[in-house]
Structures are given as structure tokens and as C-alpha cells.
Amino acid sequence: MTKPTVVTLNDLKVACENCSLSRLCLPMGLDEKDVTRLDQIINRTKPHHRNDYLFREGDTFKGIYAVKTGSIKTYISREDGSDQVLGFHLPGEIIGLDAIETGSHGCTAKVLETTAVCLIPYEKLEKLSVEIPSLQHQMFRLMSREITNESNMLILLGKRNADERLATFLLSLSQRYKQRGFSATEFNLSMSRNEIGNYLGLAVETVSRLFTRFQDEGILKVERKHIELLDLEALKGICDSSPRQNNHQNSA
Amino acid sequence: MTKPTVVTLNDLKVACENCSLSRLCLPMGLDEKDVTRLDQIINRTKPHHRNDYLFREGDTFKGIYAVKTGSIKTYISREDGSDQVLGFHLPGEIIGLDAIETGSHGCTAKVLETTAVCLIPYEKLEKLSVEIPSLQHQMFRLMSREITNESNMLILLGKRNADERLATFLLSLSQRYKQRGFSATEFNLSMSRNEIGNYLGLAVETVSRLFTRFQDEGILKVERKHIELLDLEALKGICDSSPRQNNHQNSA
DNA sequence: CGCAATATTGACCACTCTCAATGAGGGTGG
DNA sequence: CCACCCTCATTGAGAGTGGTCAATATTGCG
Numbered sequence: 001m002t003k004p005t006v007v008t009l010n011d012l013k014v015a016c017e018n019c020s021l022s023r024l025c026l027p028m029g030l031d032e033k034d035v036t037r038l039d040q041i042i043n044r045t046k047p048h049h050r051n052d053y054l055f056r057e058g059d060t061f062k063g064i065y066a067v068k069t070g071s072i073k074t075y076i077s078r079e080d081g082s083d084q085v086l087g088f089h090l091p092g093e094i095i096g097l098d099a100i101e102t103g104s105h106g107c108t109a110k111v112l113e114t115t116a117v118c119l120i121p122y123e124k125l126e127k128l129s130v131e132i133p134s135l136q137h138q139m140f141r142l143m144s145r146e147i148t149n150e151s152n153m154l155i156l157l158g159k160r161n162a163d164e165r166l167a168t169f170l171l172s173l174s175q176r177y178k179q180r181g182f183s184a185t186e187f188n189l190s191m192s193r194n195e196i197g198n199y200l201g202l203a204v205e206t207v208s209r210l211f212t213r214f215q216d217e218g219i220l221k222v223e224r225k226h227i228e229l230l231d232l233e234a235l236k237g238i239c240d241s242s243p244r245q246n247n248h249q250n251s252a
Numbered sequence: 253m254t255k256p257t258v259v260t261l262n263d264l265k266v267a268c269e270n271c272s273l274s275r276l277c278l279p280m281g282l283d284e285k286d287v288t289r290l291d292q293i294i295n296r297t298k299p300h301h302r303n304d305y306l307f308r309e310g311d312t313f314k315g316i317y318a319v320k321t322g323s324i325k326t327y328i329s330r331e332d333g334s335d336q337v338l339g340f341h342l343p344g345e346i347i348g349l350d351a352i353e354t355g356s357h358g359c360t361a362k363v364l365e366t367t368a369v370c371l372i373p374y375e376k377l378e379k380l381s382v383e384i385p386s387l388q389h390q391m392f393r394l395m396s397r398e399i400t401n402e403s404n405m406l407i408l409l410g411k412r413n414a415d416e417r418l419a420t421f422l423l424s425l426s427q428r429y430k431q432r433g434f435s436a437t438e439f440n441l442s443m444s445r446n447e448i449g450n451y452l453g454l455a456v457e458t459v460s461r462l463f464t465r466f467q468d469e470g471i472l473k474v475e476r477k478h479i480e481l482l483d484l485e486a487l488k489g490i491c492d493s494s495p496r497q498n499n500h501q502n503s504a
Numbered sequence: 505c506g507c508a509a510t511a512t513t514g515a516c517c518a519c520t521c522t523c524a525a526t527g528a529g530g531g532t533g534g
Numbered sequence: 535c536c537a538c539c540c541t542c543a544t545t546g547a548g549a550g551t552g553g554t555c556a557a558t559a560t561t562g563c564g
Contacts, residue, residue: 076403076407082411084406084407084410084411086403086406097395097396097399098396098399098400098403099396100392100393100395100396101393101394101396101397101400102396102400106400106403107403126385126388126389126392127385129388130382130385130388133378133379133382136378136381136382136388137378139392140352140378140391140395141352141353142353143349143352143392143395143396143398143399144349144350144351144352144353144354144395145353146395146399147349147350147395147398147399147402148350148353148354148358150399150402150403150405150406151328151338151350151358151359151402153402153406154336154338154402154405154406154409155328155336157406157409157410157453158336158409158450158451158452158453159334159336159453161519161520162519162520192541192542192543193542193543193544194542194543198410199410200410201409201410201411202520202521203520203521203522204542204543204544205520205521205522205543205544205545206519206520206521207543208543208544208545209520209544209545211543211544212544212545224528224529224542224543240331413551413552414551414552444509444510444511445510445511445512446510446511454552454553455552455553455554456510456511456512457511457512457513457514457552457553457554457555458551458552458553459511460511460512460513461512461513461552463511463512464512464513476510476511476560476561505564506563506564507562507563507564508561508562508563508564509560509561509562509563510559510560510561510562511558511559511560511561512557512558512559512560513556513557513558513559514555514556514557514558515554515555515556515557516553516554516555516556517552517553517554517555518551518552518553518554519550519551519552519553520549520550520551520552521548521549521550521551522547522548522549522550523546523547523548523549524545524546524547524548525544525545525546525547526543526544526545526546527542527543527544527545528541528542528543528544529540529541529542529543530539530540530541530542531538531539531540531541532537532538532539532540533536533537533538533539534535534536534537534538
């Protein structure tokens, strides 16, 4: 059974500061030798700049990326030119796990601001996972976490109104920054209003209006990219409000 | 790199007919001895009946379930009593991968109709994956696939109108049944209208109205649980229609 | 047989999208 | 260094999709 230790993506985040997955595994029982082996397969890449692509839809899958600093968005394009933003990826987070199955990327990863990433070649990672059981264990957990994250997103998009979506989104950013040692209440939004709206299934205008309203209500202060969360409790309250529809499908 | 073979969940589905994961691995290079080992760790359980629980939110994670026959829904409950259906799981599909990380289930799995499942104890599976590299490989693919599936769902909920959601849902069922060797155009809906609506982020009434309209338009014929898809091309056409909102967030 | 759960249908309305115009930065080039 | 432009953000007005409420089948189960 997986031990419910507190060790998870958090630790990976710390690890990534050193452009290494080492600390991801250390607490799982990896010895120094194994850590070194893991470090050795990781490619350090030079910093990427705004609008660079880490990979595009259809690209051959080379490996997974760990964000060191900066931020990345992943999205899928449709033929008609419309996009769907799948996620924003902050330092310490992993990108590309969805490409393992098919061997090619199903989405595009675009750099939002100057960003440093590590590339972990998948073939080597898989081989190493066979040799280092605790690495395999951690990989399973990482992917499991990803599935859980997406499930949470499904709830947000399926049942939440605009207020709840934006509040949830802001709290998510807050928490993720906090875990990384940054301020939980003051940070910069590296993505545009349009990208936020796209991600949350809302029109840009709705996002903009909500920012204005939340600000009027004293919940936050926002000035272009800079945002300050003044009342986290209020935001949490918004997230917990009653769902848009009270489905009674728990019948049978 | 993962080889883009056609071997994937499909094969697992066939495998599950024998209440075994064996055939999942056979094409990946497992020899007979390994297959036997895999078979040995799988628990065959007696059939479950409508409204039984495979597991509930908070239950300790014992292992993943493979659906042999029947169907399962997974959902998350909120304090206020409302639910969010996360998915419907047909024969050959896997449930519970999201619980690996935390060691306890984050959602509830409820039986929709008389259903047979296999329980694959996770600890044993993980150990075996270390010893059988191609099993580990397949596990990674399985989880990756799950992530991709959920991403697709995000698009559906984020950008699609009611017509597109229902059409996509029906085609998904169609395809999954087809892969299992059942009819792609005629099957029974084991879930209620309410559960469909909940899953798709729509009100029950909307689902009901859409069924009626699709029927009037000659796209399908539906009688309570029984459904017949008369015009698959029309359904596909509905899925490909223009998105609800034409976001231009692919600016930068 | 009767009640409860499910499904269907109609009327109404609210949330959020769409369309449109304006404002505010940020970058580029003269 | 300023003018211009282009993108992004904000704000307003109107419309439409789909949710809510309610009444009525329909079915299935005890």
C-alpha cells in the first residue's frame, strides 16, 4: 500500500530548485548512489522565454518536464482555431505525463514567462524505475496525483458557477505558491485574463467583471498582473457555496 | 520511448473477460511464467449487484478494480449532498488509479447493474511491476491514458454546449462497446438520465429534452434505457460543430 | 396494488456569453 | 522621446442557452 506520507509533489518542488528529482526520492528510501543515478539522466536545459514551446501537439514524446522557475500553460487546439487551456504549471510541477501512452504529445506546452525546466528522458526514467523500486513507487504516485487533480477540475467545470470557479482558481494558485515558499496572498498572474477564462470555461469579460466585483467587495486587490488576496476566508466561502444544480442522482 | 502499438486498454478489455490481466501483458513481451504470476495476485470476487459499493470516499486503498462485465459509476459527494459523477466504467476499464497517491479513495464507486470485477491488490502489483518491466511499462501507459481521458473531459465541460456534450457522450459509449465486441449502435444505458446530466454538467431536463430532439431529428431512437444510434455521422457532426466561445487566447 | 423513483414536457428566468466600444499599457520605429 | 499601433483589459447593453420550478406521465419495486 502507498504510505500516506506527506512526501509528494511538494518535495519534488523543492527538488526542482536544484534542477533535480533527487529529493523526490530521497525520503522514499533512495540512497545517495541512486540519487546520483537519477540526477545523471536529467537534462538541464537553458532558460526558455515567453511564447517558446516546450513541445507541440503531435511532437514525439521525449520525456517529462519539471518546471524549475517560471510558468507554462498546456492547451489543445481545435481545427477551427479555438483552444482549450488544460492547465498552468508552476515551479515544481510536472508536464507531459499524458504523452506516455501514445508516445506523442496530445497538447502544446507554451512558456508564459521566462522559465527554467528540466527534461527527464522517459525511456531512461522507465529503465531506472525498474532498478529503483522507490522511484517507480513515486512515479505511480505522481501520475495518480495528476488524475486526482484533473478530477477536481471536472467538478469545477461541471458544477460551479463563475464566482466559484474564479475563487477556486485563485485559491489554487495561492496554495501552490505557498507550498513553494512564496507569498500565499500576493503574487503575479503570469497568464492573461483570456487564458484564465479559457481554462475555467468562462468568457474573458466574465473574468474581468469578477475581478472588478471581488475587488469592490474587498476580497482582493488586482492591478493588471499583480494580485493581492485580502480575504482568503471569503474566497473559501465562495468556493463552498451551494452548487449550481442540486442533482438528486444519488438515488439508487 | 513507448512504442505506439495498438495494444492498449483494448487488450486489457479482452483480458478481463477471463478475469485476468494476463493478455494485457502478453503482447508486451511477457512470457507464460510472468502471466501466471500476474494471474496469481488477482482476486476474483463474486458478482456485485446494483447499488453495491466497490469502495467509498475515504476507504483505504486496497487495489485497483478491473470491470469484467456490467458497469460502475464513480462520483464525489459534497457536504451539501450534491454529487459529481466522475465517470462510467464499462467492461475492460480500470477504476481506482487516483487513490494510489494518498492511499485512500477520493471518490465512491457504485455498481449500476449486476457487475463482475477483479481486484488487483496494489502492493502486489507494484512489487510485480518491479520484477516484470513490461508490466511497469503497461501500468505507466494505463495511467497516462487515464490522464488523457480526463483532459478530453475537461474540453467537453469547458467548451461544449449541451448538444455536443450528449453527442460526444453517446459516441464514447458507442466506441467503447464496439471495442468490446458489442454493437456500436444499439445498447442499454445503465445509468439514469440524472447521472448522465450530472456527468455532463447538464440538468436532467436538458438531457431528456435532447434525447427527445435527437429522436425527432432521426439521429437516434431511445426508449428508457435502450438506445439505438441511427445516424453516427450526424452525431459526429454535432461533436465537431463550432465551440461555444471563440477564445482568441492564442495571442502571444 | 400503490408508492416512490425516474423521465418527460412546459413555462419562466437567470447566468453568462456575445457584441461593441473604450481605455490602458507596452513595444516599435521614426 | 514621442507617436503610433497592437494587444489586453474593462465596461455596458442585449440576447440566448440552459437551469429552475412545477406538473404530469411512466415505470419498477415492495
